[in-house]
Amino acid sequence: ETGVTQTPRHLVMGMTNKKSLKCEQHLGHNAMYWYKQSAKKPLELMFVYSLEERVENNSVPSRFSPECPNSSHLFLHLHTLQPEDSALYLCASSQAAGVHTDTQYFGPGTRLTVL
């Protein structure tokens, strides 16, 4: 596989469930990102990891817990979510986090529905 992949593509969960979203990049990049895309709202950056270290947490509630075990993999652990957390969650990667001229490459997203 090439580029940035995300699994699952669709997820339906109850408010008491615990689930995880997975992202994998095959581009040799050092930075990875989680974004939330809600209907009728701009993309919201959630987290940034650089060389497996979290470098930005954009005031995200603690019910979202990211994990970056290595530079190719990024997870978003979910627990006790709310219906308003239903959205498309996009993962992206770039060569480096601090180089603003870098292009961010996006995965196809995970469509999350919280019942």
Add this chain to the structure above:
Amino acid sequence: AQSVTQPDIHITVSEGASLELRCNYSYGATPYLFWYVQSPGQGLQLLLKYFSGDTLVQGIKGFEAEFKRSQSSFNLRKPSVHWSDAAEYFCAVGPSSNTGKLIFGQGTTLQVKP
């Protein structure tokens, strides 16, 4: 505060017609500007970006954009639209932090009539 405004939520054009999608930004310094496209069920793909130099930027798929500092705009254009261009288009500005954070607009949905 840094922000991006895409005034048109939805645009419909006929196939073969020209296209212009508007983007206005508010940014305190020299901005880096991006246009991304998102096809249904897909992630975002970079169309083009502007950092410095020539204010008319060429991108993929026949798109171009012009940076106008005096108008704080970075409008996307295409001379002849194809049915496959139907998608959602996002303008973004950055960086808003030293981690390369981008600020995105709300997006413009493009519908192409046959």
